[in-house]
Amino acid sequence: MMNYLLVWLLVLVTGIAHAQPVLRYSDTSQLVEIGSYAQYFEDKTNQLTHQQVAGLPTGQFLNNSDKILNLGFSTSRIWLKFTIQNQTPEPLYAILEAQDIDLIDAYVVGADTTYFLETGGLRPFENRYFGVNSTVLYLGRQPRQIYIALKDINGLVLPLKVGAIQPLMRKVYGETLINAFVIGVMVLITLFGFFMFLSLGDRTYLLYALHVLFSTLTLLSFEGYLSDLLWREMPYMNNSINSSLIRLSTLLTSIAFSIAFLNLREMLPQIYRAFLGMGGLAIVILVAKLIGVQEAEMLFNISVLLTFLAFLAVGFWLYRRGFRPARFYLLGWGIYIVEVLLVILTIFNLLSFDHFFTYYGYQIGAVFQATLLTFALMDRINTLRQEARDAQDLAIRRMEENEKLVAEQNRLLEKELQQEKSNPNGELQQLLKAIREEREKVRKIPIATMEGVLLFPVSDIVRVEAMGSYANVFFTNRQKLMASRSLAEFEQQLSEHDNFFKVHKSHLVNLNYITKYVRGEGGVLFMEDGSEVDVARRVKPDFLRKMGLDN
The missing domain is CATH 2.40.50.1020 (LytTr DNA-binding domain)
Structure with a gap:
């Protein structure tokens, strides 16, 4: 009897542990985060169909307790399972707020609609429910269960929300406005950098313009705009190689710009060599990622963060040494690094993506960095101009002193020539020698x-x-x-x-x-x-x- 009770309790506990939490949607003015309602299953074969996954027993799925889905780095296809009850008369939609996921398979089962959809960055753009960069799924008025398969070499951190059409459109519209503003600012700053390079011939401005350009391309890649704006007919361009090369270019141009702006090659040759080593390490890590090393993505992110912290440390040291333009350089990298850290904390579930400064962390960091580095470069120009004016003032003063000296020498020479000369040649030669020495000084x-x-x-x-x-x-x-x-x-x-x-x-x-x-x-x-x-x-x-x- 006791054994029977233990078995019964074990079955009961196991059933509760694997019970599917149910999302009940009731407020049509809100989007609801549904990560904590998910169960997930890792398809290590990458070959199971949506019907096979839907037929798996409940015990094969594991519950996810986190509000934000953080599925880490895996070469497997991860299936998510949701049970939803719509308590409103309006149809529901699901929006995946990570727009750069490679492969997304969605299987929606409901009383009024049942369908299977293949979408994602590496799939044709026409597969998307709305023709925009965001991935949206139509769930119908009476959805029952949703199965979503995800696969991405760069890791899976996925805010996923469900709601009616009104809050969904408000969300997409707000994101579009913010991204358009950020991208517009960065494009203008890029053009400014190229213009200054063509005007002054200083390659620091060229490196700066290239860094902002690749930062902009990184943002466009993260937000799915490259496929939306540039290659709708070429989804294969959204592959991880291009994305990684864009991010690597952003890092390498930031290193090259910092070396040129801070003049590290001449002022701090050891730090200069260290920065070159950081760039070389990032290239090696990227190559490892492309050949399939699973931990390479995390290592690349760590190397990027360490490089940016090094920028901050060197900039602070040079500012303390009197390099005035480093103040805006410090502010730019400081804000950027803070925002990057906030994003990293959200990846580790220590902060929520719901906050404005975490959800738009990269946009805020990138636009502040680009703007403040522009101020740093302008401050550099003003510093050089002030130095030139000070030096010119000194040259004018010396010219006036020279004129006075020449006038005095001429007066003395005339006086000497008018006097009686007991030894005219010797005295005259001494006088002429003194004149030559004074003239050499000026x-x-x-x-x-x-x-x-x-x-x-x-x-x-x-x-x-x-x-x-x-x-x-x-x-x-x-x-x-x-x-x-x-x-x-x-x-x-x-x-x-x-x-x-x-x-x-x-x-x-x-x-x-x-x-x-x-x-x-x-x-x-x-x-x-x-x-x-x-x-x-x-x-x-x-x-x-x-x-x-x-x-």
Whole structure:
């Protein structure tokens, strides 16, 4: 008797555990999230038909307790089963809020409609109930059970809602407006970047424009607009290879832009190499994904997040070091990373997709990032222009001083020639030598800038620092100027001046403005403008001889 009761209790508990929760829809003004009403079955063969799945015993299906369906990464086809009772007179619809799912098979069984539909990103666009990017299923007025099969190489995180036509259209219309606004802003920013590149010839703007372009394509891919707008007749273009290549291009262009904008190759060569390594790692992970490594998608997402966090850390460090345009760079990446983290938290069911800032996380992050990086680039232009104006003011002051010096020298020369000469040739030669030395101090060189070609006295230059194909020139008044020529060109231009010496591959210094030298492997120079310059080990012997310190 006791054994019989135990068996009966076991059967009862098992039946309750596998009982199908029933969704009862009653409010025609709302869309209802139905993830927690789902049961799921993994078809590892990928060959079961919808009739075979519908005929499976209830015990083959597992209950899903989460509000948002999070089915992870699987090569199998996942079947979802719902039981629905419509308590309103209106027909019902189901909307799948992940628009980029590869394959969707829907089997609707009801009192007034029963049908099977094959749709999804890799299926003909005409298979969709509504001719829009969103996937919508018609359930009829009296649906009983719904079977939905899903398969996607990028993982399955699926908000799924049911409702009447009015809230459904409100949802689709609202999403379309928000996406249209975001895409419009990003297209305008992309065009701005290309225009600035053509106007200034600075490849930083080209890399920026390409990054925003691929970010836009990523959004279009996620939201299903690429198939809607570009290739309705070519569903095979929605394959995971294209989607992954678009996301990889977004990451690689962000790395290239950050390297150029922050001048990492010259200022932080080790960080520059680390960023190149991150890009190479992302490429390797993508290749692994394409050859079927199941964990590669998650690894790719982790590598993207770590790269973006590295952008934030490096930008903050450079901002603390005085690189003013990094403030908008920090804000742009900061907001973007926060939104990415919110999306990741929703994937792990720690936050709900119902919130505006999580459901539209990528759109918010992308548009703020693109906008604030635009501000960063404009701030960079303003900074360069202000530096050019300051340097031009210095050049004008030096020109006035030069004119006064020439006038004074002429006066002294006339006075000397009018006096009695006990040794005219010797005194005259000394005077002429003094004049030549003073004139050498105000001798000028042309420096090409964004504002044009400016003339500066050589004696005002404290040091020249490499900035890729550009160079920063630092003056005695603690102003600096970005010149449109490389350090190698400056080195050649200043070669006839003995007081300039290239102490490092990135620095050319005026020896007259060195205040202190600290010995070391190469050594460190302290300059009059307060800067510190490393001396390369390979040039240390020549530098010491030049300074007379080799003894």
